[in-house]
Amino acid sequence: MIQPGLVLGVSFGYLLLLVAVAAHGDRRAGQGRSLIDNSFVYALSWGVYCSAWTYFGSVGRAASGGVWFLPIYLGPMLAMLLAWLVLRKMVRIARSYRITSIADFIASRYGKSPLLAALVTLITVVGILPYIALQLKAVSAGYEALTGGPGQDGAAWWRDGTLYMALSLAGFAVVFGTRHLDLSERHEGMVAAIAFESAVKLAAFLAVGVFVTYGLFGGMGDIWARAQAQPQIADLLSLDGQGFQGFHGAQWFTLTLLSMLSVLMLPRQFQMMVVECVNERHILRASWLFPAYLLLINIFVLPIAIGGMLIFGDGGAGAESYVLTLPLSQGAVWLALLAYIGGLSAATGMIIVETVAVSTMVCNDLVMPALLGSGRFARKGGDLTRLLLNIRRAAILLVLLLGYLYFHVAGEAYALVSIGLISFAAVAQFAPALLGGMYWRGATRAGALGGLLGGSLVWAYTLMLPSLARSGWIGAGFLDGPMGLGFLAPQRLFGMAGFDELTHSLFWSLLVNVALYVGLSLRGRASAREASQALLFVEVFERGQAQPVFWRGRARPEDLRRLAGRFLGAARAEALFRDHARETGTALDNLTADARLVDRVERQIAGAIGTASARVMVESVAQEEPLSLGDVLEIIDEASQVRIYARELEEATVELRAANEKLKSLDQLKDDFMSSVTHELRTPLTSIRALTELMLDTPDIQPHERKEFLAIILSESERLSRLVNQVLDLAKIESGMAEWHNTDVDLKALIVAALRATAELFRERGAEVVLDLPDQVPLLLADPDRLTQVLVNLLSNAAKFVPEGRGRVQVALREQGSELVVTVCDNGPGVAPQDQAGVFDKFRQGGEAGNRPQGTGLGLPISRQIIANLGGRIWLDSQPGRGACFGFALPKGGADGR
Amino acid sequence: MRRRDGPPAQVLLALCGAGFLLFNFPMLLVWDQPLTVLGLPLLPVALFAIWAGLVAALAWVSARRGGRGAKDAPDDNKVDR
Numbered sequence: 011m012i013q014p015g016l017v018l019g020v021s022f023g024y025l026l027l028l029v030a031v032a033a034h035g036d037r038r039a040g041q042g043r044s045l046i047d048n049s050f051v052y053a054l055s056w057g058v059y060c061s062a063w064t065y066f067g068s069v070g071r072a073a074s075g076g077v078w079f080l081p082i083y084l085g086p087m088l089a090m091l092l093a094w095l096v097l098r099k100m101v102r103i104a105r106s107y108r109i110t111s112i113a114d115f116i117a118s119r120y121g122k123s124p125l126l127a128a129l130v131t132l133i134t135v136v137g138i139l140p141y142i143a144l145q146l147k148a149v150s151a152g153y154e155a156l157t158g159g160p161g162q163d164g165a166a167w168w169r170d171g172t173l174y175m176a177l178s179l180a181g182f183a184v185v186f187g188t189r190h191l192d193l194s195e196r197h198e199g200m201v202a203a204i205a206f207e208s209a210v211k212l213a214a215f216l217a218v219g220v221f222v223t224y225g226l227f228g229g230m231g232d233i234w235a236r237a238q239a240q241p242q243i244a245d246l247l248s249l250d251g252q253g254f255q256g257f258h259g260a261q262w263f264t265l266t267l268l269s270m271l272s273v274l275m276l277p278r279q280f281q282m283m284v285v286e287c288v289n290e291r292h293i294l295r296a297s298w299l300f301p302a303y304l305l306l307i308n309i310f311v312l313p314i315a316i317g318g319m320l321i322f323g324d325g326g327a328g329a330e331s332y333v334l335t336l337p338l339s340q341g342a343v344w345l346a347l348l349a350y351i352g353g354l355s356a357a358t359g360m361i362i363v364e365t366v367a368v369s370t371m372v373c374n375d376l377v378m379p380a381l382l383g384s385g386r387f388a389r390k391g392g393d394l395t396r397l398l399l400n401i402r403r404a405a406i407l408l409v410l411l412l413g414y415l416y417f418h419v420a421g422e423a424y425a426l427v428s429i430g431l432i433s434f435a436a437v438a439q440f441a442p443a444l445l446g447g448m449y450w451r452g453a454t455r456a457g458a459l460g461g462l463l464g465g466s467l468v469w470a471y472t473l474m475l476p477s478l479a480r481s482g483w484i485g486a487g488f489l490d491g492p493m494g495l496g497f498l499a500p501q502r503l504f505g506m507a508g509f510d511e512l513t514h515s516l517f518w519s520l521l522v523n524v525a526l527y528v529g530l531s532l533r534g535r536a537s538a539r540e541a542s543q544a545l546l547f548v549e550v551f552e553r554g555q556a557q558p559v560f561w562r563g564r565a566r567p568e569d570l571r572r573l574a575g576r577f578l579g580a581a582r583a584e585a586l587f588r589d590h591a592r593e594t595g596t597a598l599d600n601l602t603a604d605a606r607l608v609d610r611v612e613r614q615i616a617g618a619i620g621t622a623s624a625r626v627m628v629e630s631v632a633q634e635e636p637l638s639l640g641d642v643l644e645i646i647d648e649a650s651q652v653r654i655y656a657r658e659l660e661e662a663t664v665e666l667r668a669a670n671e672k673l674k675s676l677d678q679l680k681d682d683f684m685s686s687v688t689h690e691l692r693t694p695l696t697s698i699r700a701l702t703e704l705m706l707d708t709p710d711i712q713p714h715e716r717k718e719f720l721a722i723i724l725s726e727s728e729r730l731s732r733l734v735n736q737v738l739d740l741a742k743i744e745s746g747m748a749e750w751h752n753t754d755v756d757l758k759a760l761i762v763a764a765l766r767a768t769a770e771l772f773r774e775r776g777a778e779v780v781l782d783l784p785d786q787v788p789l790l791l792a793d794p795d796r797l798t799q800v801l802v803n804l805l806s807n808a809a810k811f812v813p814e815g816r817g818r819v820q821v822a823l824r825e826q827g828s829e830l831v832v833t834v835c836d837n838g839p840g841v842a843p844q845d846q847a848g849v850f851d852k853f854r855q856g857g858e859a860g861n862r863p864q865g866t867g868l869g870l871p872i873s874r875q876i877i878a879n880l881g882g883r884i885w886l887d888s889q890p891g892r893g894a895c896f897g898f899a900l901p902k903g904g905a906d907g908r
Numbered sequence: 909m910r911r912r913d914g915p916p917a918q919v920l921l922a923l924c925g926a927g928f929l930l931f932n933f934p935m936l937l938v939w940d941q942p943l944t945v946l947g948l949p950l951l952p953v954a955l956f957a958i959w960a961g962l963v964a965a966l967a968w969v970s971a972r973r974g975g976r977g978a979k980d981a982p983d984d985n986k987v988d989r
Contacts, residue, residue: 077952084931084955087962091924094914094970231947247949259933266931294914298966305959312952 012343014157017350024351025182025358028203032186035202046201049292053299055201055282057208059086059273060307061141061360062148063430065211065353066330068308072315073329076246079311081262083304085269093297097274099448101287103550108617112280112440113371116462117622119447119547120455121540124622127375129459130440133466134277134368135409137436140477142364142413144429145357146172148330152353155331156338156346173414179361180410187366188402197366201286204363207355212307214352218333219310221345222317226336230313237316246316264513268434275437275444277367278360285367361410369405374620377401382626394576398618419481431512432473439465439519442527450531451544457531465523472500472515538637545646558645565603565632570611573631577618586614608632679851690733694726736868743875750879754789755797757830757900758823764801765821771809777817787825788902796876800884803869804834804896811838811894826899829882833897841888849886850874873898915969923965930958 038045045051064083071079089096100115109115113134117127150172186200227233237243273279287293318332321339328335333353337345378401442465443458479500490499501511503518536544542560567587574583590607591598601607608628616624637645701719705711711719742748765779772779808819820835841849850870877884882900929935939954946953 077955080952080955081931084927084959087959088924088927088931091920091927091962091966095917095920098914234944234948247951259936262936263932266928294970298963298970301959301966302963305956305963309956 012156012338012347014153017153017156017347020347020351021354024354025178028207028358029182029185031206032199032203034199036199038202039198044198044288046198046205046286047288049295050299051202051205052286052288052292053296053303054205054208055286056279056296056300057212057303057307058204058278058282058359058363059276059300060208060211060304060356061430062145062353062357064307065215065356066148066152066333067144067430068311069315069318069332070330072246072311073319073332077312078262078265080308081265082269083301083308085266085271086273086304087301088266089270089273090297090301093293096445096448097283097297098290098293099550100274100284101290101293103448103547104284105287106550107546107621108613109621110285110617111367111371111374111620112275112277112444113375114616114620114622115280115284116440116443116447116458117375117620118616119543120443120453120458121537121543122621122625123455123459124375124379124626126455126459126462127371127620127622128379129462129466131368131371131375133436133439133462134371135412136470136474137433137439137466138277138364138368138409139413139416139433140429140474141433142361142410143417144433145361146176146414146417147429149175149354149357151331152334152350155334156350172417176410176414177407179358180365180407182358183362183365183369183406183410184403186362187369187406188399197286200362200366201282204282204359207359208303211352211355211359212303214348214355215307215333216310217345218337218349218352219314221342222336223310223313226321226340227313227317233313233316233320236320240320243316243319247312261510261513264516265431268431268438268512268516271438271441272434275440276364276434277371277437278363281363281367365406365409366402368409369402371620372405372409373398373401374623377405378619378623379626382623382630395579395618398577419478428512429477432477435469435473435512435516435519436466438516439469439523442520442524446527447544448547451541451548452531452536453527453544454531454534454536455540456534457527457529460530461523461525461527464526465519468519468522469515472503472518473511476500476511536639538639538642541639542637542642542645545642558648559605559609560637560642560645561605561608561634562637562641563608563632563634565608565628567601567603567607569631570603570607570628573627574611574614577615577627582614586610603632687733687737691730694730694733698723698726698730733868736872740868740872740875743872743879748879750793750796752791752793755792755794756787757790757797757832758783758787760794760797761801761821761823761832764798764805767798767802768805768809771806772817772819775809775812775817776815777809777812777819780818780820782820782822784823784825787823787830790830790900790902792880792900793876797880800873800876800898801832803873804898807869807896808834808836808838808894812836813838825902828902829899830902831897831899833895835893835895837893840890840892840894841886842890846886846888850884915972919969923962923969927958927962931955 035045046055068079068082103109104115107118109118113127113130116130117123120126186203187197223230223233227236234247237246274283314332314336315329318329318336321336322328322332333349334346337343337349378398439462442461443453446453447458501514503514506514506518509517539560542558545558571583571587574586578586587601588598590610591601594601594606596602612624612628615627618624619627701723705716705719739748761781761783765781769779805819805821809817812819816837818837820833822833822835824831824833850873874884877898877900880900882898884896884898886894886896888894936951939951941950943950
């Protein structure tokens, strides 16, 4: 046993540590270095799913039902497989429309209905009470187990203790959740603290698990071997024990489905997963980290449960505190204390987040509409942020006290797990309206209202009230049907017996829920606002920034600014208007209250007081034109028109830009061409002129000198005319004015002739030419002169680049499919990869600038034009250092008669 | 969904369907045999093994398709403050 003082001291110290963690998280957020902008912290914060139920209840359940504790964690695993699809959409919607609670989410989807918001809030509050009671019960039971308890006769003292605990937890929730009014933003500190708690409870539970499995026993195998000696324990781990008889399969399925829905619908999960999400992409990693966390925290549940039964020899209610009593019985006091801290983490984490989430709903969806409804309040001005915070604080306290009350009324009669399942079944009622609303545009407010109301009434009748009846608060006769009507017996509705109460309740409640939801949606017509909200929700991914704004009317900017100031505080209202002015490019004083501004103000206020209340407030300051369904369609049309125009404009811009780039490069090319041509022309001209001047100035020039000079002048003139011819040639071919004399051509003979013409070149360079020609090739239809030009070009090119004295050029002709392919490969320096694309451009000569061989730089461009005109293609294959390989292919049939 | 990033929907749905099947009756009857694996009863071992397998598969699918998308993810993923 441990002294109560020590337990209380350590617990309080731990809670203070949490506050410190939260304060650190808030401080880091303030500095812009968010602690929680991290998928690991995000995943850990989801660990709030593991409350005291997991920590204490799972072991208890395992001790009585074997693997039946598991479906509650398998469901989340299945849900997480779809998180990237479903949860991401929820996050995107919530972020786009400043949604801060599940009530807000549902109400906003169905036309911002205050009634729906209030209904969801009521269901949540009532449904969540058993869950909060569960945490109180677990912590107080843990305390009793640790300190030896007050004994049965000291109950009065302890009851007050639980009350104090509830009160102090309310205090912590207030500190964490309502320090400032920033619900539209996030509680960075709270999330950091919850992630920390998740790590602590996992570590503590694993520590106990290792202690029991490897300290008290010789591993899991040893525990199981010993358990087999006791048939009632051995039976636990086969389904035969309780058997797959009748409807047990249905119960397993129910539990899986229930937890699958709850992991998304529970207020604290919604808070952590959706509202506190920093970055959608974190979902990707968190969606597998979270089930991995669940797996880890469950891995020792069975060993602890069976180990406890082996040591204590029972499997009853005591099993729920095995985590504490096992270490304690072995004298491991500090481990027991650590385990208690872990349990405290689990319970407080759940309570803090749940009450903060629920208090937001109570404030925004129950209290605010009532306040706004009273005319006196609406007329009064002034900053309301203080009031909002106080309402939330009161709501937290109220929820915890109600939970405490339920703990007293019904807590004793049930095991932890059963209590929790009552809450799970309550929040499962949200699933049709919420999930359906995200994917089905036709769902209407009437359907959602009917489904929720019907489903939750059936839930209350078949699950909640029986739990109270069991505890004796309602006459036990109620369980046999009100006024003796047997077919209305709450746990055997219409004689459906054989199910456990949970499966029975879930079946009937979801049946009624879905039937009403679908039936009423199909029957009724959506109002304009419902239709517009449906569109905004279902197609949230399809619309980027250009979302349609469904608002028409008149409003004055001053009114809007005053309104924003009341709910957001003067500073943030000012910032909001300044941002809008900057984005629309108007001066702050000239702002007109157009639909965009009104929408923006409404969304911001919605972050503080909920979408439904925000709607009411905006309505109160603006003269609105009610929208008809036709108007909504028109606005959607306009928006999609705008989108289409925007996309077309974007495409046209891209095209224009490309065309402009092309023009620019053509222009550049032309300039380059001109400067190259003039440069090429000037070189021979200069030498001709210099030699002529020299001869003019020197009348007594020696005959042999004169002959030499004249020879140079002649060759330079030839070069000039060759260049001019080539430029003209190229221009003619490019413009399609060239004449083509196509006849049947023997390509092999052409190659031999071209080689003969260039033989002198190769001989000068000392290069060897290797021929690789087939015996016979089909004839081509082509212009033989042009083709010879190409061949001579390629050959003289190769001759220019081969190394002096060791040159080797290989000429090959091949028949490949429907083409004849000619390749001319040299063993020169090759062409660098970055230059290869440009070799066929005009005046783009190979080689270093300094030792560039003689040539006009027009050979390859002309060749390319000729080959293209003959219907073939030309290419270069080269690796630097391994020579260059030019090749061209021509279709066998020849070109089409040009 | 506008951008094609993250794991493909079909794969996730298929995994979820497989999980539903493996975790429920009547497949449970297959795991419910009087056999032991390394000295441990088959039923819990099978459930935990399937669980671990699904986590691994999800992690793999997420990393494979998500890693590439993450790099060019535009900033609009970020919640504006």
